[in-house]
Each structure stands twice: as structure tokens, then as C-alpha cells.
Amino acid sequence: MDLLALADFNLVARHGGFGKAARAAGRPKATLSRRVAELEANLDLRLFERGARTLKLTEEGRALFERTGALLTELDETAKAIASGGQSPRGRLRLSAPLLFSQTVLGKLAAGFVLKYPEVQLEITTEDRAVDMIDEAYDLVIRVNPQPDESLVGRVFLRDRLVVVASPKLPRPHGGEPVPAIVRGSMAGAESWAVTTPEGKSRLTAKPVLSLASFVMVRDAVRAGLGAARLPLSLAISDLAAGTLANWGQADEFETTLWALYPSRRLLSARVSAFLDYLKAAFPQGTPEELAAYIER
Incomplete structure (x- = not known):
């Protein structure tokens, strides 16, 4: 041929x-x-x-x-x-990442990576949909809790979990009384949130009063005292420590995992390997606390 x-x-x-x-x-x-x-x-x-x-x-x-x-x-x-005469990473590296991770982390992370590897032309797009890596010519994607895909391989590099938070001024409801809720995504009818606290498991009836497109927006609205919300611990941890938000308990949801994925049929290029190693160095333990500390740097 x-x-x-x-x-x-x-x-x-x-x-x-x-x-x-x-x-x-x-x-x-x-x-x-x-x-x-x-x-x-x-x-x-x-x-x-x-x-x-x-x-x-x-x-x-x-x-x-x-x-x-x-x-x-x-x-x-x-x-x-x-x-x-070497294997220094070089060339274009196209990456797709979800909105929240891009808003809170990728600016600093991308800058540090390019400073370390100046011969790499890093291009990042932000969207929560599952892009087609082959058709859209991506070298690497970051996805939250991805569905199994036989054409992709990768690794978990961060774990997070949801907590129910509210302004300290918002009283926690009792006896099934609904609480005003701020939600990410579409706003439907009342929801039932399963919550775990040191006292045990319980359920909250959440009545959505505001729907927003990103968790950063949701956090800001919760800070304003409009209602309660489920937020990633990494995004809420500094407010919880400062007392500007109150922790109503851990949401009984599946653990949130962030994966770095690439096509299994491809040989792993030097630039993709370098970015994966850079992610690992930035989050060696992959905990919510580690992510929160990186966001606050």
C-alpha cells in the first residue's frame, strides 16, 4: 500500500x-x-x-x-x-472536558502543562456531552461517570461526592416539609433527596425554585440564601469550612468519578502520556479535598 x-x-x-x-x-x-x-x-x-x-x-x-x-x-x-534526538512531547493535543472541571481547574492546569511542554499546542473545548473522539479528532477526553465504551480506555484520576448544602440562615425542614431547592439542569416537580448524616439516613422533599446550567452558578445561588442544593464536595468545602454554607448531609448518590479516556486502538502518543502524568501529579490521591485545594490555589 x-x-x-x-x-x-x-x-x-x-x-x-x-x-x-x-x-x-x-x-x-x-x-x-x-x-x-x-x-x-x-x-x-x-x-x-x-x-x-x-x-x-x-x-x-x-x-x-x-x-x-x-x-x-x-x-x-x-x-x-x-x-x-528525543521523545519530548510536541504537536497538537486536542482535549474535551466537562464544564465544571474546565471552569474551576483547567485554566491553571493547562497553563502549567504548556509551560512544562512548550512544544505542545494544547486545544481544549468545554462541553458536557460525550463527544465522538474519532469523528471529532480528539486525542483525550475527560468525562464524568462515563458509560462503558469498548472503543475507549483510560483511568480514573479524581473522585468526588455530592453533599446537600444551604445557607446557615435557611432552616432545615422537619416532618416532610418541602425545602426550596436550586437544581442543575431541567426543573421538574418536587424531588426526594436521600441524605446521610451522623444521625442516620433521611429524606428531604425538595421543591425546585431555580434551575441553573452549572454547579458554580448553583453554589452562588445557594450562598445568596435562595434554597438548598446538592453540590460536589470539592466545590463546597471552602464555604463549609468558612461557615458560609451549612452541610445538611451527604447525598446518597453514586460516587462521582472523573476519567481521562482515549481510543483503545491508538498508540499512546508522547503528548497524551505527558498529559496523563501531569494529571496524576496534580491529583496524586484523587480526593475531593485535593481537588478543592487545587481550586483554591
């Missing part, structure tokens, strides 16, 4: 068209088109469906792209590392 033609095919597939690929690489569009056509002829496969204005990978083309793209990247990085 012609590796140059395969590389041109990956270039076109990654950019979603001959024109975009030609502009990105500074090469003639006709050359890329000819190379891909030669590869299709050699493989006796159609790799792209060509429309008047669209270009779409066939099933065979997608399989070839997924299985060869990372290998070509590794070959290129290996050649550059050998040429430079």
Missing part, C-alpha cells in the same frame, strides 16, 4: 473535503483527488461517496480512516522524535 496515498486519504477524511484539505496542507486539490483515486483503485474499494457539494466516507472508508489515522500520526511523531 502506498503510504503517501494513504496519508493523503487521511488528510481529506480528517478535513471533510478535498478543498479544505488542500488549503490546510497548502497542496493542489487535483493532486489530492488523484492520490485518493489511485488508492481506491489499488484497494478496489470506494472510500468516499462524492456528491455535487458533499463528500462522505463510505463504511469501508471510515474503517480505514479509524484504523490508519493514528498509526500515521505515530509514524510522523516517531520520525520527528528520532530526528530531534
Whole structure:
């Protein structure tokens, strides 16, 4: 198989068209088109469906792209590392991370990483949805309690848990009386929150009065005294220590775990390995208290 033609095919597939690929690489569009056509002829496969204005990978083309793209990247990085006499991380590293972790941690973390590895071009996008790593060309994703995915491998690097908190001025209800609640996400009807305190387990009837998009916003609204909320301990711990929030108990929810994930079919590049090691060094124990201390630094 012609590796140059395969590389041109990956270039076109990654950019979603001959024109975009030609502009990105500074090469003639006709050359890329000819190379891909030669590869299709050699493989006796159609790799792209060509429309008047669209270009779409066939099933065979997608399989070839997924299985060869990372290998070509590794070959290129290996050649550059050998040429430079070392394995220093370099090149673009694309990362997707959830909103809260990005808001509270990733600014400092990313800056420290790039200061340590200046030859890495780190690009971070923030969204809570589960991005498609292959289609969207991410090298690494951080996810909260991810669903099992056979195409991804990774490691837990942080653990957190939810606590029910409120302003000290807000009286805790008794006898099933509903409490005004601030929730993250959609606001439905009354909710029942299971809570564990030193005295035992109990339930709170939470009546949502405000719905917000992020836990940082929820915390600020709780500080204002509007109602109670379930917050990650790492986000609430400094307020609890200062007495600006009161702890009503641990929410009986599944433990929150943060995972760093990457495609299992890919060889682990030097830049991904370096970022994983940097995460581990930042949170060696992976506890909520450790995360809170990092946020407050």
C-alpha cells in the first residue's frame, strides 16, 4: 500500500473535503483527488461517496480512516522524535472536558502543562456531552461517570461526592416539609433527596425554585440564601469550612468519578502520556479535598 496515498486519504477524511484539505496542507486539490483515486483503485474499494457539494466516507472508508489515522500520526511523531534526538512531547493535543472541571481547574492546569511542554499546542473545548473522539479528532477526553465504551480506555484520576448544602440562615425542614431547592439542569416537580448524616439516613422533599446550567452558578445561588442544593464536595468545602454554607448531609448518590479516556486502538502518543502524568501529579490521591485545594490555589 502506498503510504503517501494513504496519508493523503487521511488528510481529506480528517478535513471533510478535498478543498479544505488542500488549503490546510497548502497542496493542489487535483493532486489530492488523484492520490485518493489511485488508492481506491489499488484497494478496489470506494472510500468516499462524492456528491455535487458533499463528500462522505463510505463504511469501508471510515474503517480505514479509524484504523490508519493514528498509526500515521505515530509514524510522523516517531520520525520527528528520532530526528530531534528525543521523545519530548510536541504537536497538537486536542482535549474535551466537562464544564465544571474546565471552569474551576483547567485554566491553571493547562497553563502549567504548556509551560512544562512548550512544544505542545494544547486545544481544549468545554462541553458536557460525550463527544465522538474519532469523528471529532480528539486525542483525550475527560468525562464524568462515563458509560462503558469498548472503543475507549483510560483511568480514573479524581473522585468526588455530592453533599446537600444551604445557607446557615435557611432552616432545615422537619416532618416532610418541602425545602426550596436550586437544581442543575431541567426543573421538574418536587424531588426526594436521600441524605446521610451522623444521625442516620433521611429524606428531604425538595421543591425546585431555580434551575441553573452549572454547579458554580448553583453554589452562588445557594450562598445568596435562595434554597438548598446538592453540590460536589470539592466545590463546597471552602464555604463549609468558612461557615458560609451549612452541610445538611451527604447525598446518597453514586460516587462521582472523573476519567481521562482515549481510543483503545491508538498508540499512546508522547503528548497524551505527558498529559496523563501531569494529571496524576496534580491529583496524586484523587480526593475531593485535593481537588478543592487545587481550586483554591
